[in-house]
Amino acid sequence: MSLSIDxxxxxxENGYGHVExxxxxxxxxxxxIVNMEKPMDSKVFLTAxxxxxxxxxxxxxxxVWIKLPIGLANLIETAVKEGFCYHHAEPDYLMxxxxxxxxxxxxxxxxxxxxVIGAIVMNDKRELLVVQEKSGKLKGTGIWKIPTGQVDPGxxxxxxxxxxVKEETNIDTEFLxxxxxxxxxxxxxxxxxxxxxxxxxxxxxxxxxxxxxxEAAKWMPxxxxxxxxxxxxxxxxxxxTDVCLAKVEGxxxxxxxxxxxxxxxxxxxxxxLNKQDSNSS
Amino acid sequence: MSLSIDxxxxxxENGYGHVExxxxxxxxxxxxIVNMEKPMDSKVFLTAxxxxxxxxxxxxxxxVWIKLPIGLANLIETAVKEGFCYHHAEPDYLMxxxxxxxxxxxxxxxxxxxxVIGAIVMNDKRELLVVQEKSGKLKGTGIWKIPTGQVDPGxxxxxxxxxxVKEETNIDTEFLxxxxxxxxxxxxxxxxxxxxxxxxxxxxxxxxxxxxxxEAAKWMPxxxxxxxxxxxxxxxxxxxTDVCLAKVEGxxxxxxxxxxxxxxxxxxxxxxLNKQDSNSS
Numbered sequence: 001m002s003l004s005i006d007x008x009x010x011x012x013e014n015g016y017g018h019v020e021x022x023x024x025x026x027x028x029x030x031x032x033i034v035n036m037e038k039p040m041d042s043k044v045f046l047t048a049x050x051x052x053x054x055x056x057x058x059x060x061x062x063x064v065w066i067k068l069p070i071g072l073a074n075l076i077e078t079a080v081k082e083g084f085c086y087h088h089a090e091p092d093y094l095m096x097x098x099x100x101x102x103x104x105x106x107x108x109x110x111x112x113x114x115x116v117i118g119a120i121v122m123n124d125k126r127e128l129l130v131v132q133e134k135s136g137k138l139k140g141t142g143i144w145k146i147p148t149g150q151v152d153p154g155x156x157x158x159x160x161x162x163x164x165v166k167e168e169t170n171i172d173t174e175f176l177x178x179x180x181x182x183x184x185x186x187x188x189x190x191x192x193x194x195x196x197x198x199x200x201x202x203x204x205x206x207x208x209x210x211x212x213x214x215e216a217a218k219w220m221p222x223x224x225x226x227x228x229x230x231x232x233x234x235x236x237x238x239x240x241t242d243v244c245l246a247k248v249e250g251x252x253x254x255x256x257x258x259x260x261x262x263x264x265x266x267x268x269x270x271x272x273l274n275k276q277d278s279n280s281s
Numbered sequence: 282m283s284l285s286i287d288x289x290x291x292x293x294e295n296g297y298g299h300v301e302x303x304x305x306x307x308x309x310x311x312x313x314i315v316n317m318e319k320p321m322d323s324k325v326f327l328t329a330x331x332x333x334x335x336x337x338x339x340x341x342x343x344x345v346w347i348k349l350p351i352g353l354a355n356l357i358e359t360a361v362k363e364g365f366c367y368h369h370a371e372p373d374y375l376m377x378x379x380x381x382x383x384x385x386x387x388x389x390x391x392x393x394x395x396x397v398i399g400a401i402v403m404n405d406k407r408e409l410l411v412v413q414e415k416s417g418k419l420k421g422t423g424i425w426k427i428p429t430g431q432v433d434p435g436x437x438x439x440x441x442x443x444x445x446v447k448e449e450t451n452i453d454t455e456f457l458x459x460x461x462x463x464x465x466x467x468x469x470x471x472x473x474x475x476x477x478x479x480x481x482x483x484x485x486x487x488x489x490x491x492x493x494x495x496e497a498a499k500w501m502p503x504x505x506x507x508x509x510x511x512x513x514x515x516x517x518x519x520x521x522t523d524v525c526l527a528k529v530e531g532x533x534x535x536x537x538x539x540x541x542x543x544x545x546x547x548x549x550x551x552x553x554l555n556k557q558d559s560n561s562s
Contacts (some may be wrong), residue, residue: 029416070367073358080354089370090391090471104493106416110371111392111472112434135310135387137545153393154466154473180536180554184543185435190371191392192435194475212385235544239552253534253555255461262465263516264418271520273461274534274555 020044022052024064029106031063032056039071042078049082053100062101069093113183113192115151117161120244121173121200127219129202131168134215143230144220146240148195156270158257161198169217170208173200177254178272179243182236197240199247199254301325303333305345310387312344313337320352323359330363334381343382350374394464394473396432398442401525402454402481408500410483412449415496424511425501427521429476437551439538442479450498451489454481458535459553460524463517478521480528480535 024032034052056064066084068075070092084096088110099105121129130144138145149164151157158175165173176199187193209217231237246252255272262269305313315333337345347365349356351373365377369391380386402410411425419426430445432438439456446454457480468474490498512518527533536553543550 028418028420070361073361076357077354080351085372086351086370086375087372088470088472089367089375091366091368094367094370094375095470106494108469109395109431109434111395111469112432113394113396113475114390114392115394115475137309139309150390151393153390153471157464180552182541182550182552183438184548184550188389188392189369189376190434191369194394194396213387230544233544235542236550236552237544239539239541239554243554255536258520260463260520261516263511263514263518267465269463269465269517271461271463271517273520273524 019051020048021055022048022066024052024056027063027065029063030061030101031065032061033065033067035067036069036072036075040075042074045075046078046082049079053082053098057100060101062099063105063107064098064100066096067093068096113194114188115157115160116148116193116195117151117157117164117198118146118148118195118240119161119165119173119198119200120146120179120240120247121165121171121202122222122244122248123202123205123219125219126222126248128222128225129165129169129171129207129217130220130225131209131217132215134213139215143228144225145237156257157196157272158198158270161196161200165200168210168214170204170206170210172203174203175199175257176201177247177256179247179252179254180239197243199244300332301329302336303329303347305333305337308344308346310344311342311382312346313342314346314348316348317350317353317356321356323355326356327359327363330360334363334379338381341382343380344386344388345379345381347377348374349377394475395469396438396441397429397474397476398432398438398445398479399427399429399476399521400442400446400454400479400481401427401460401521401528402446402452402483403503403525403529404483404486404500406500407503407529409503409506410446410450410452410488410498411501411506412490412498413496415494420496424509425506426518428498437538438477438553439479439551442477442481446481449491449495451485451487451491453484455484456480456538457482458528458537460528460533460535461520478524480525 022034024034027033066079076094079096084098087095087097097107099107131147132144133139147165147168151160161175162173165171179197179199181197182195183192185192207217225231226241231241253274253276256275257270257272259268260271303315305315308314347360357375360377365379368376368378378388380388412428413425414420428446428449432441442456443454446452460478460480463476464473466473488498488500506512507522512522534555534557537556538551538553540549541552
């Protein structure tokens with residue numbers, strides 16, 4: 001993955017003799033992305049990094065990204081000493097970045113939000129699908145809540161709602177609408193949560209709880225659910241049941257997903273909007 | 282930040298003689314969070330880490346978190362060799378985690394989404410506030426677009442919309458509604474984007490473009506904007522103008538923020554919902 005430069009004058013100019021440079025690909029913002037893959041001694045890395053930074057500065061590059069797999073953790077300290085900061089990390093790699101041009105840096109921020117769904121599943125008998133969780137702040141409180149769960153990386157929100165309900169209760173559902181969403185800060189270290197409240201239609205009715213995370217799961221009369229003190233008092237739980245009631249008894253309209261193509265590529269995604277109104281306009 | 286154990290039998294049992302343990306605080310999921318602050322030699326860290334892991338296993342702990350400031354990058358390789366993976370990183374620290382209990386691990390996923398706003402600002406003359414950007418995929422294309430920008434860490438979506446419009450064009454606005462949102466995957470390495478389309482009312486009218494990021498900014502007749510080929514062809518840009526038209530000419534209702542308190546703490550956040558319908562129900 002490394003390229004040696006064939007212009008010896010450029011090498012000498014840099015003052016490093018014949019050195020290997022780090023191989024990078026360009027991004028669309030005058031940046032360089034270096035994807036380190038093979039093991040490397042930290043001293044060899046230091047020499048290559050210094051020579052490469054010198055070259056990239058001359059080329060007018062602005063942001064330099066270095067992706068280090070966890071197996072190359074030995075190189076992190078070297079990169080940091082040469083001015084790199086962390087940008088983001090996943091279980092198996094760390095992404096470092098350095099702005100090498102004039103300020104201000106336009107390095108984009110890291111992912112800031114986790115996305116969570118809550119699923120309202122009501123049957124024809126006006127019973128709500130509810131669970132008690134084995135861990136977390138509600139553990140041991142006896143409080144019944146709607147199924148909730150985190151959207152997986154790369155997963156569509158409405159699909160996550162169907163998956164989570166199935167996993168926690170074994171109930172098959174059809175996604176109907178997003179009734180609303182809440183943005184909440186500092187829920188997980190410095191990160192924020194976006195909680196999407198999803199209205200679902202049950203397609204099966206035999207509840208079987210998930211052993212690993214769920215203490216209990218059942219259909220509960222809606223009025224019994226709302227009678228719980230935590231749902232009665234003003235706050236987020238009450239908001240959820242208010243919106244649920246508005247949907248069930250009123251003409252509340254949420255957002256529904258529509259397949260939409262990027263204006264620039266063939267990439268497909270979902271645009272959630274008030275379909276009823278936009279169709280009628 | 283380190284605690285030595287006073288029960289010598291426990292120390293001997295662990296087979297490490299008298300060693301310093303890493304100091305951690307408990308979380309609500311039978312986990313331990315170690316917040317490393319002071320510089321430490323990697324060999325001292327290794328001994329303390331091994332002894333601490335042994336103790337935490339005996340105590341029935343499940344997840345162990347280690348937060349390493351960037352100045353302690355020298356300890357990363359040691360932690361990785363002892364079985365830790367990366368969880369997330371910010372510019373100045375890396376969070377590592379290890380599940381030390383029976384599988385399955387219930388370690389929560391990292392933040393998966395960046396949150397971006399797009400702002401529709403229309404004046405009484407049916408002119409749209411538009412910009413051309415200095416970098417990115419639209420650079421040099423001559424395409425006019427609505428102001429967009431990333432929501433800062435800890436920032437409310439509707440406030441980000443007001444801030445971004447002000448920064449890019451110097452126009453003051455009042456946030457009205459979220460007209461819809463798009464979830465798009467793999468937009469930034471492996472991360473996803475949530476793009477919230479915001480309807481704004483202009484409170485000032487003298488456009489002054491931001492020098493660093495904006496090539497040009499102006500009020501443009503809506504029909505001239507929609508006549509652009511990129512906006513004409515089916516895709517996301519066309520979706521945006523369709524919804525905008527439905528709002529301006531029809532009775533489209535989006536989501537508005539309502540202040541809501543957590544059901545468990547005093548924390549306040551915003552719940553975005555179809556206010557008109559939920560109020561009337």
